Amino acid sequence: MVLAGLSLLGGALNLPFDGFHTLGHWLEHTLEEVEALPLDLEVAGLSTLLALLAIFFSWLIYGRKPLEAGQKDPLKKPLGFIFTGMENKWFVDEGYWAVFLDRYVDIGRFLADVIDWRFWHDWFHDKVIAGTYNWLSRTVLNLRVDQQGIDAFFNGLGELTKRTSTGLRRWQNGFVRSYALAVLLGVVVILGYLLIK
Amino acid sequence: MDFITNPLNLVIFFPLVGVLALLFIPSDRKNALRWTALLASLVTFGLSIWMLTLFDKANPDLQLTLDLPWIQVAGWNIHYNVGIDGLSILLVLLTTFLTPISILSTWTAVEERVKDFMLFFLLLEVGMSGVFLAQDLFLFYIFWEFTLVPMYFLIGIWGGPRRIYAAIKFFLYTMAGSILMLIAILWLGIHQGTFSVPELMLKGGIPADIQLWLFLAFAAAFAIKVPMWPLHSWLPDAHVEAPTAGSVILAGVLLKMGTYGFVRFNIPLFPEAAVKATPWIALLAVIGIIYGAWVSYAQKDVKKLVAYSSVSHLGFVMLGLFALNSQGIQGGILQMINHGLSTGALFLLVGMIYEQTHTREMAVYGGLWKITPVFGSIMLIVALSSMGLPGLNGFVGEFTILLGAFGSAAIGSPWYAGVAATGVIMAAVYILYMFQKMFLGPEGPIVGEARQHGHPLRDLNWREIVTIAPLLVFIFWIGLYPKPFFELMAPAVEKLLAVLH
Structure with missing residues (x-):
């Protein structure tokens, strides 16, 4: 009405x-x-x-x-x-549903779930963009370059110094007799050099 | 003195008076805080109406301008330059109109940290009005970026369960595009010697290949904001997580900053590049229309449905703007307003029912119209407006856009408009599907559940009706008599088109 x-x-x-x-x-x-x-x-x-x-x-x-x-x-x-x-109604409604509307719904779901959400939102944005950024930041830069690269290099330098000094400590023992021996050896070497020359 | 008495500055900065007042109110006096914020935004709206009475609609140029030297160091020439014309006046009015409505919608929805919420909301209004009124690229950029901050907190503090993710994504996504625009702005400032938009337009003479790069840099910032397909991935997250008032402003105003950017900067500053880019932009717009509508239909969350519908609707706006003719651009600008009204109203209505049921799953609803007749009837009007029913606002905008796109020389083929027109039908499909699911048919499980818990679903109360009624007035007004709205923008659009030829 x-x-x-x-x-x-x-x-x-x-x-x-x-x-x-x-x-x-x-x-x-x-x-x-x-x-x-x-x-x-x-x-x-x-x-x-x-x-x-x-x-x-x-x-x-x-x-x-x-x-x-x-x-x-x-x-x-x-x-x-x-x-x-x-x-x-000549089954027009049923036919129409099967041929057009069901397909429309299917495509809609596919676009929404697969393309827009799983591919574009979850995979491309969260995984590729944000994931790559996180990976570069955490793994590449922080772990490999910073901790295992630069840090490791300078820590290595420190370690080297430490080992060298441990080695050298044996010579610096505080006994006057060892120092006198070293001086004696030096004198012998220098005198020997001068004599042979 | 000029600075304070300039009507545009009053519109931009009056909300700060509200911010100042809020600071002196104790945090636990929630109603006092709400009333203060509402009052401040209402006065701002009043000031914008005063600004409208001062506006000469026959004049195509910038009006009520204020141009003061600001930062001038080593040849850099940055001005504080504001002005208004037919391209922006409706958007400024939309901003000052939607802000009090949004604040009113939070009356019972926001109970925690009311003071901070209102502070951020009023600051957001400052940024948005500033974006539409700034005529200096540097100043524009400041306002543009400034809007991100309050919105970031609105989503991040008062949002849903995944609010932090959504807020950060919104911020970073938008900012990534903006940085490209900043580089283009710097290029213009260095090579053209000015940041002033009117001066840049007069100067022109940017070589075509550089124009194209500058166009693309600006477009990157704006296309993300619109959002144009396929840069829309931040939108569903932001909308779903944002509190209702945030969604209303996000859809109603923030997205329009993108489309506005195209009309204000991309088209007049880089006209040759704009003409060259038109078929591509039209193509993305049409894909967005169809894709957005199709994806909307498959959503189970009603807020997400409305979010994706924005992708579709904003596709229409972009198609209209890049028809690069009078009908297309006028239709595009009007459709920005229409989308702000209809989608703003949709988000408000969804928020009103969410406040009662705390779910947005469409599947649990059903038969609401019988239980909440006022709510159902208003939803029906808004839904019909959103799908472009003749007699309501959406139709006028979409019809004008399609007319413009159909005969557009720049787009070059009527096929774009032809395919876009199917988007109107697809809009009807998802909107009516939503209405049927939630409001018709047998009672959904949520109805009985609410009854069992002793809080049966209630219809809209007076505050909610007052919140939504102003939107309905304009939905009918623009639908039945759009002439005054077209008249406001027509001279400025003609002037813009003269730049293109």
């Missing part, structure tokens, strides 16, 4: 007479110019006629004697399979 009322209003809004044709004027701002179509009597008249005929026939069949609940439709027998088809 509401739809019927609204379609009356909608039709009336654009009646092709002066003062009406409101829709045309409303769109003028964006469309710039709207042709005011003349009333096409053939199309309008024919469809009105057909509609009136249909109303008359349906009144003949159903209007005079309303159907009881459960009573068979008087048209079921004479129309046969046409009636069954019409009753099920």
Whole structure:
């Protein structure tokens, strides 16, 4: 009923007479110019006629004697399979669902779950971009370059110094006799060099 | 003195008065804090209406301008330069309009750290108005980056369970693009000797190959913000985790900063590159329209559905802007406003039901219309507006955009508009699906659960109706009589197009 009322209003809004044709004027701002179509009597008249005929026939069949609940439709027998088809809307809805809508849903889910979320959001952004950054930061720079590279190098230098000094400590034992021996050895070497030369 | 009395500066900085007042209110006086923030944002809205009365809509140039030398060191010429024209006035009004609405929506939703929340919210408003009013690239960049900080905290403190991840992703993603823009801004400052947008437009003369690089650098920042496909990956995270008011501002205003950037900077500063890039941008826009709509439909979380619908809607805006003709750009700008109204309203409504049920899973809802008739009816209007039903705002914008894109010489083929038009139908599919799932059919499990817990679902209360009603007014107004809105922007759009030819 509401739809019927609204379609009356909608039709009336654009009646092709002066003062009406409101829709045309409303769109003028964006469309710039709207042709005011003349009333096409053939199309309008024919469809009105057909509609009136249909109303008359349906009144003949159903209007005079309303159907009881459960009573068979008087048209079921004479129309046969046409009636069954019409009753099920020619299975258009079912066919439409199977051919178009189910596919639409499938593609939607695929785009949303696989492409947008698992591939683009989780894999590319979280794993590739953020993951690579983390890997570069934690593994490459922090662990390999910083801890195992630069740190290790300088720690190694420290270790080397430590070992060298441990070795040298044996010579620096604080006994005057060992130092005197070293001086004696040095004197012998220098004197020997001078003598041989 | 000029600085303080300039209407634009008053609009930008008045929220700071609110911030100052908030500092003196003890943290536990929550209602006083809320009222103060609301009042500050309402006064700011009032100031923006005053600004509108001073605005001469027949004048295509920047108005109410203020240009003061600011930082001038070693040949660098940075000015404090603000001004408004038809390209930005609606966006400034949208900002000052949505802020009080968002604050009102937090009345019972935000109970923790109310003071900090309101502080960040008002600071965010300063940044957003600044972005739309700055006419110096350096100043623009400061406002642009500044908006990130309050939003980062709004998501990171008052957000959902994965709020830290979402906040950091939002911040880094946006900033990555902005750095490229900063480099381009520096190039312009060094080679053209000025950061002033009007002066740069007058000067022109950037070689075509360099234009293309500068265009791309600016586009990187803006395309992430819009977000254009495929740079949208931060958006669902940010939207799902953000508190309701944050989502409203994020969708309503922050995304528009991206599309606005394209109209304000990319097209007039690098016109040759813009023409060259148009088919590619149009292609990404159309992919975004279809992809966003399709992915929306498959969502189970209603907030995520609305988030992806933004990718689709903003695709329309980009397609309109890069039609590079009068209808396309006007439609694009109007659609920015429409999206702010409709999507803002959608997020508000989702937030209102979430406050009661603490779930956004569509599967647990059902049959809400019977239980909450006012809520259901308002949702239906907003849903229809979002899918572009004639008579409501979305239709006017999308129709004008498609008209512009269809006949656009720059895009070069009507096919883009043709494919984009199917996006309108796909929008109807996901929106009506959402409405059917949540509001029609048998009662969902959440309804009985709420009843069992002694808190049966209630309809909207007066505060919630007052929050959403102003949006409905504009949804109908723009849908039925968009002329005043087009008139505000038309001269500035014509001026912009003159630069292109």
